[in-house]
Amino acid sequence: MNLTNYSSMEEIPLEDVDRTSTEYRVLMAYAQRRLSASKYWHLLEREAKGQDGSSLGREKRQGDSDINVVVDRLAEIVDNSTPFPQRTGFKALEHTLSLEADGGCATKPENEDDVEKDEKEKLIKEIVALLRASGDKLQEKVQNDRTFFQCASELMSYGFFSRVADQFLEEIPADSTADSEVQAQSIKVAFAIEVTTRLTAIDNHPMNTILGFGTKYLKENFSPWIHSQGGWGKALGLPDQEEVE
Template sequence: MCPTGASEMNGTETDCIEFRILMAYAQRRRPELKAQRSPEKERPSPAAREHKASETSKTKKRRGWKKLIPKCVRPQEEELSEQPPTRDQAKEKDVEEIAEKLQEIVDSNQNLPGLFRRSDSIEPDGIDDEEQYTIQRLVELLKESGDELNQEIKTDKYLSKCFKEAYSYSFFKKVTDMFLERVCSSAAQEPDRIAFTADITAKLTTVDNHPMNQSMGFGVKYLREHFSIWAESHGGWQKALNNAEEEEVE
């Protein structure tokens, strides 16, 4: 099972397709996240990098000599070098293609006139109003870039306090529900809603109040609750998004 987002996620939980899609999308919006993908212990030491460079140099030299040898003498090497990508490599390529499609959907819809209507602001008066005020402010800010969202929360001490105290999956769901209600029409296709859910999740990972994986976990749970069954019933995430796009064009 994938995480609910209540705590940090371990390596096994981050293997689920929903998390990988959200991470690939977030990395497109925040390139610095790529450096966080591999744990420090997996990064080669300077000595290991030097050894690898030496081995690479030797390999290049061997390849140079190999060109002088007739192909009939080296058929096994040629077959090995032309092997198809591994299953993991193929899955990674699928995830990157899904993230790219979601990014295209968000980018193509962000500048549409009347896409986002600003709500009438409310003055907080009590706990319920505090939460509603925080949700509305976040929904308004989520139209901007993640960096601007983080900066605004840092600047607005009241918003920062309310957000920090209220942040939970229930709160994340309310923010996402309200945002999708405002940016997507009632006839909007599922890919549009999925794309904006990924965008909301990626932007909330920029907020310093909470660990990145907490927001990612909330995003995973939201995708699973609202869209995973739809994707599975259409042959998987990639096929579902491709088919939906083709149906929209027709």
């Protein structure tokens, strides 16, 4: 997963996000499972702006018992996986980002693309560190640091999202609770969904951009593997049940 030129990354037209896909439904159900009632309601309000009210109502009424079983398993995997070790460099990392005092993102000298890339990488590292810290440090940072929130929101593209997710997943310890390759992969799937849910804290778009990014990320990086295992239930080690489609 190599660093990509952000300016060349293909953006996702929100109207093209398939809200009926399993990936999107899992993300929405997981958000309901993990977010507070107020945060999830805010998510639904933004979701309603991305589709007509009737389709949103159908999605909410579905119940989706099979999806909920998958979501319960994903949350269990995240909660029971070996926590990331705390790194002594976290506090120092919080101060490495060069942000303007007036609330804007750091600007780059003319024609110095490497400086811009470096600033983005510093922000990515800070977001990953916040995601890996105990508690909801990212939410706290968003609430207490308006400059950070504005900068992260302005830079949030699918390329940026992918780098955050890639780096987070690459740092999952190899000696985590997994005792097989399948379990290791299922842990990464679970944490990819957890990361997407937490990143909704810096999504200020009127529709759920982050969930669209998460849907695409799952489809590109994990859906082929999930299908090869026989579906979500088998990939996550659930007892035989009607497969989620």
